[in-house]
Every structure is written in structure tokens, then in C-alpha cells.
Amino acid sequence: MENERRLRLSINKAKISVDLNRRLGVISPNLYGCTWDWRDSVRGDSVHGGMWVGDDDTIPHIDGFHPGVIAALKELSLPVIQFFPQSPFYNWEDGVGPREKRPRLLLPWGRVRGHEPVEISNDVGTDEFIRFCRLLGAEPLLDTNENDPLGSKNWVEYCNYDGGTKYARLRAEHGHPEPYKVKYWHVYAWGDMEPDAHARDFRKFAAAARLIDPSIEMIGSAVGGSKWVKAFFETLDRAFTPVMGGISLVDHMAYMHYFGVLMKDVDFTDDDYYRLLRNTEGLDDRLREYDATLRFYSQGRQPWAHNWLQEPYSKQAPQASEMKIVISEWAVNWASRICTMRDAIAAAGILDTYHRWADRIHMALSYNLTGGQALVQTHADKVWVTPTYHLFNMYKPHRNNEAVEIEMECESIEVGQEEGNSDFFGSLSVARDQPLSCLTSSASVNAAGSEVILSVTNRHLTDEIEAQIALEGANKPVSGTLTLLAAKEIRDYNDGENPDRVRPQTEDFEPQDCRFSLNFPPHSITVIRLNI
Structure with missing residues (x-):
């Protein structure tokens, strides 16, 4: 049997020790968020099109969205989805009201890469995006225009205010009398923006937005590294009324x-693959x-406006605590x-790292739903899921568990580093020849202490890795499962003609003790669930 083939007695190449007594923090479901990009709005009749089909009666849809996409994404239980409408060029008012009257948006970025600027539709605006999130049971996160604090304030009023103002009435006229109560607001900043200018605009928007709805959580941008963030915070703290307009505005x-x-x-070399890792x-x-x-x-940070707001509003406002990390965008590319097995292998290592930082990372948003680190893709009436989708689904059991410490000894891959780390935005250099x-791995235990989840990824292109695994501080496993995601080639991917070329396989797995051995195939991801 396959299970017998995996259980081995001789151990040579790797050791993995999972210590259930060393806890690292609760893994927030928000680490498995995603981003809606303008490319997700491309009609699904184009090659690798998006999820929006609009009012075309020739294609089945749910409120304009491809039903196959809705079904697939529901399975992932995405906790939060970011609306990323190219913030510096976006006017949210162009994306509400009758769709036939909405202007198109021009994105000039193509000229940077030698292409023509792109015109995109505003068919998916605020109301459509929030409807999409509600269909999936996800919390919406809105990216505001950092250059327009007044317009962004009006956006909060449109979404969250319950009253008779211009924008509250406008929302009602569009068929949504009840406030949306959008919780998360991100003030986006592009990398070339000056931190002091961003801080002043952030303060103008955030202070007014918080007074409209004290319960919202505000996310600032840290695009320029530590020096940039330092200048941003110091400008915020020079506010005339620090409690109203200082660092306390930032959650x-x-x-x-x-x-x-x-x-x-797809046409990457083996060296490219290892350089990416x-x-x-x-x-x-x-x-x-x-x-x-x-x-x-965060030192000395006070509750926002704690001396200013009257009951019951002061209790609605977020309480003072250490600011946490949000990864607003992450992807291989x-x-x-096309999203290959390579992208899933790299993503597994990234998510393993985020698990280890569970106590400090509040949210992580992969970029994006149908491109970049794609989860689903479409062509006409066909829908398929990617290897990264399968990874997200396999890692779902980690959510709300407490991450635990892992000690690992394994063989290494000798790779050259002539090109350094230039592809990693803002990364620290990795020592050459290291x-x-x-292997990369992470582990977690549920709140009751009755189930352990262990994820192990073998990143080697050709070698199978044999590992001895020890569960320290655990009872003897009584039952379990093993799910394997593997592919014949690292460049394999799913498409409309071969939607299941890369898919996981699950089998029962019942080790006889807290110490057991497993073989991990080349370029594969394994998730083990053990009842203890």
C-alpha cells in the first residue's frame, strides 16, 4: 500500500522535530486573504480572463460573477479580499451608479515595459466588489487614493454612514440603504511618494474617517523601508493634536x-527556480x-481619541496595542x-514563514485572484483552479491553530547567487554561497490540543527526501490523513483542457508512535493531520 511505502524504518537525510510545548502565536485566518485587481474584472471570454461576466445573458452568472469562480472560491473560505483599483488614478465615484454611464480608467504603466497604456472598465466598482465579498463570506478591504484624502473620506461616508448625507443617500439610490460597514481601509502609497507628504494626507483622511465610523481599522503603507516608515511616523507625531492625528491613527x-x-x-530555467527560492x-x-x-x-501609543469621543463611540474605537504587520501584496510574480507548480512550492515556503510570525502578522493578501499568484482562472465557460489554490486549501486546517516551533536538519542545495536578490522588492541581501x-515546513496545534498539522515542502527538483519526524510533547497519534500535492514537472500547470493535471491526493495515515519516518517526493507539498 502507498501508506506502507511512506512509512520507513531507516532514516538518513532529514530530521524534523515538532515541539508542541513551544507556541508561537495563533495563525490568523487573515493570512489567507487575497487581492482583487483590475485584471480580475476582465470578461471571462478572454484567454485567462477574469471573473466578471456582467449582464451577458449568454453566460450564466451570479450578480454578474462567474458561478464556477464563486463555487471554487467559497471552498477556500477566503477571510478578506482587498479591492486594489490602482489607487493613485482611481476615483471611486466613477465606479458607482449605472454601469453604462461609468467612464473607463486609463492606466499608463504599460509604457514602463514598452507597451501601450491600458484602458480598463469600471464595471466592478464599490457595490459590485462588496457584493462579491458577501457572496464569498469575506471581509472587504478598500484601498484608498492617497492623493485625495477628501475623496477617500467621502468613500467611507458612502460605505459606512447611516444618515441623510449626500453619499449615504447616493448609496441608498443605488439600491443599498443599509451601510456596508467596511472594516478595513488601506491608505496606499507608491514607492516614490515622500513619507512626510503621505503622512499629512494619511492624517487628513484617517482622522475624518475615524470620526465617521470609529470602529474601522486603518492600515498605513510602508513601501519605502524602515527609514521611510520612521519619517512617516515622526511626521504623524508632529500633529497639533497628537491623540487625534498621531500614530494612534494607525492600526x-x-x-x-x-x-x-x-x-x-513556464520557460524558466532550473537556475531561475532556485534563485527564486x-x-x-x-x-x-x-x-x-x-x-x-x-x-x-508602538511604545506609549494611546487609544485613538480616548479623551475626545463620548460614549458609546469610545468603546467602538480600536484600543491601543502594538501595531501589527500587514502584507498587502505578495506573489512570485x-x-x-500561468501559475505553475513552481509558484505553489515557493508560496508554501512563504506561508510557512508567515506561520512562524503568527503573533506579529495580522493579515497577508496574495496578489491576485486570476493572475500573479492566481487561485482560479477562466476561459469562456471553463473554470479551473491552480496549484496555489490547492496549496491554500491544503493549508486551511492551520487557520486559528497555534503555530508551534520546529527544529529541522536537512540536506542543502548548492546554488550560485551571481544575480543576488534583485527580484525581491525591498529584501535584505542573502549571503552569497549560503x-x-x-525542506521548508511549519506546524500547528488546535485549541483543544487534539490535532497536530504538519506541512513539509521538498523544494529539490530531482531528489526525494527521507525524514525522521518527532512530535515532542504529544500523545500517541490515533488516526490521521496525509495529503500530497506533486507534479511530474515543476513547470506543470492546470488549464481549461487539463484542469486536473496538478491536484492533491489524500490517504489515511496512522503512524504507530510519535516518532515516524516519511519520504517526500521531489518538488512536492505534504500536509499531515494527526489526531493525538
Whole structure:
């Protein structure tokens, strides 16, 4: 049997020790959020099109959305979805009201890469996006225009205010009399924006938005690294009324991680693959830097407007605490149109790292739903899910569990680093000639202490890794399952003609003790669930 083949007695290449007594923090479901990009609005009749089909009666739809996409994404129970409408160019008022009257939006970024600017539709605006989130049971997160604090304030009024003002009435006229109560608001900043200018605009918007709805959580941008963030915070604290307009306005700070920018989707070399994995190795160092900065500026932080708001509003406002990390965008390559097994392998290591930082990372949003780190893709009436989708589904049992410490010894892959880490936005350098670990892993235990989840990814392209696994502080397993996601080739992907080329396989798994052995195939992801 397959189970017997995996259980081995001789151990040579790796050791994994899972210590249930060393807890790292609760893994928030918000680590499995995603981003809606304008490309997700592309009609599904184009090659690798998006999820929006509009009012076309020739294609089945649910409120304009592809029903196959809705069904697939419901399975993932996505907790939060970010609306990313290219903030510096976006006017939210262009995306509400009758769709036939909405103007098109011009995105000029194509000229940077030698292409023509792109015109995009405003068919999916505020009301459609929030409806999409409600269909999936996800919390919406809105990215505001950092250049227009007044317009962004009006957006909060449109979404969250229950009254007779212009924008509250406008929402009602569009068929939504009850406030949406959008919880998360991100004030986006592009990398070339000056931190002091961003801080002033952030303060104008955030102070007014909080007075409209004290319960919202405000996310600032940290696009320029630690020096940029320092200047941003110090400008905020120079406010005339610090309690109303200082650091207390910020609940979380957002960072972005891309690890293989403009790397080829399928025609990449083996060296490209290992270079990409090396880029992800800088993540722990960068998170330590984020953590130190946010902890420092959280010292002495007071509850927002705690002396200003009257009951019951003061209790609605978020209470003072350490600011936490939000990963507002992460992907192997934001421009990808085909998502291969390579992308899932890299993503597994990234999520394993986020698990280890569970006590400090509040939210992580992959980019995006149908491109980049895609979860689903469409063509006409066909819908298929990607290897990354399967990874998200396999990792679902980690949510709300407490991450636990892992000690691992394994062989390494010797890879050159001539090109360094230039593809990783804002990453710290990785020392040249440092070996790349064959395995990456994370583990968690549920609140009752009755189930352990262990995830192990073998990143080696050709070698099977044999590992001895020890569960420290655990009772003897009584039952379990093992789910394996593997592919014949690292470049394999799913499409409309072969939607199940890459798919997971699950089998019963019942080790006889807290110490057992497993073989992990090349370029594979394994999730073990054990009842103890």
C-alpha cells in the first residue's frame, strides 16, 4: 500500500522535530486573504480572463460573477479580499451608479515595459466588489487614493454612514440603504511618494474617517523601508493634536513582497527556480526589521481619541496595542498569467514563514485572484483552479491553530547567487554561497490540543527526501490523513483542457508512535493531520 511505502524504518537525510510545548502565536485566518485587481474584472471570454461576466445573458452568472469562480472560491473560505483599483488614478465615484454611464480608467504603466497604456472598465466598482465579498463570506478591504484624502473620506461616508448625507443617500439610490460597514481601509502609497507628504494626507483622511465610523481599522503603507516608515511616523507625531492625528491613527502597517518579478511563467530555467527560492530566504530578516520598527513606534501609543469621543463611540474605537504587520501584496510574480507548480512550492515556503510570525502578522493578501499568484482562472465557460489554490486549501486546517516551533536538519542545495536578490522588492541581501535548505515546513496545534498539522515542502527538483519526524510533547497519534500535492514537472500547470493535471491526493495515515519516518517526493507539498 502507498501508506506502507511512506512509512520507513531507516532514516538518513532529514530530521524534523515538532515541539508542541513551544507556541508561537495563533495563525490568523487573515493570512489567507487575497487581492482583487483590475485584471480580475476582465470578461471571462478572454484567454485567462477574469471573473466578471456582467449582464451577458449568454453566460450564466451570479450578480454578474462567474458561478464556477464563486463555487471554487467559497471552498477556500477566503477571510478578506482587498479591492486594489490602482489607487493613485482611481476615483471611486466613477465606479458607482449605472454601469453604462461609468467612464473607463486609463492606466499608463504599460509604457514602463514598452507597451501601450491600458484602458480598463469600471464595471466592478464599490457595490459590485462588496457584493462579491458577501457572496464569498469575506471581509472587504478598500484601498484608498492617497492623493485625495477628501475623496477617500467621502468613500467611507458612502460605505459606512447611516444618515441623510449626500453619499449615504447616493448609496441608498443605488439600491443599498443599509451601510456596508467596511472594516478595513488601506491608505496606499507608491514607492516614490515622500513619507512626510503621505503622512499629512494619511492624517487628513484617517482622522475624518475615524470620526465617521470609529470602529474601522486603518492600515498605513510602508513601501519605502524602515527609514521611510520612521519619517512617516515622526511626521504623524508632529500633529497639533497628537491623540487625534498621531500614530494612534494607525492600526497596522502594510508591506509588500514579490520574489520573482517578471520571471517567465513556464520557460524558466532550473537556475531561475532556485534563485527564486533564494529570494524567499530573505523574508525572515525583513520581518525582523518590520517588527522592530513597529514595536519601537508602538511604545506609549494611546487609544485613538480616548479623551475626545463620548460614549458609546469610545468603546467602538480600536484600543491601543502594538501595531501589527500587514502584507498587502505578495506573489512570485505580479505579472504572471500561468501559475505553475513552481509558484505553489515557493508560496508554501512563504506561508510557512508567515506561520512562524503568527503573533506579529495580522493579515497577508496574495496578489491576485486570476493572475500573479492566481487561485482560479477562466476561459469562456471553463473554470479551473491552480496549484496555489490547492496549496491554500491544503493549508486551511492551520487557520486559528497555534503555530508551534520546529527544529529541522536537512540536506542543502548548492546554488550560485551571481544575480543576488534583485527580484525581491525591498529584501535584505542573502549571503552569497549560503546553501538553500531542501525542506521548508511549519506546524500547528488546535485549541483543544487534539490535532497536530504538519506541512513539509521538498523544494529539490530531482531528489526525494527521507525524514525522521518527532512530535515532542504529544500523545500517541490515533488516526490521521496525509495529503500530497506533486507534479511530474515543476513547470506543470492546470488549464481549461487539463484542469486536473496538478491536484492533491489524500490517504489515511496512522503512524504507530510519535516518532515516524516519511519520504517526500521531489518538488512536492505534504500536509499531515494527526489526531493525538
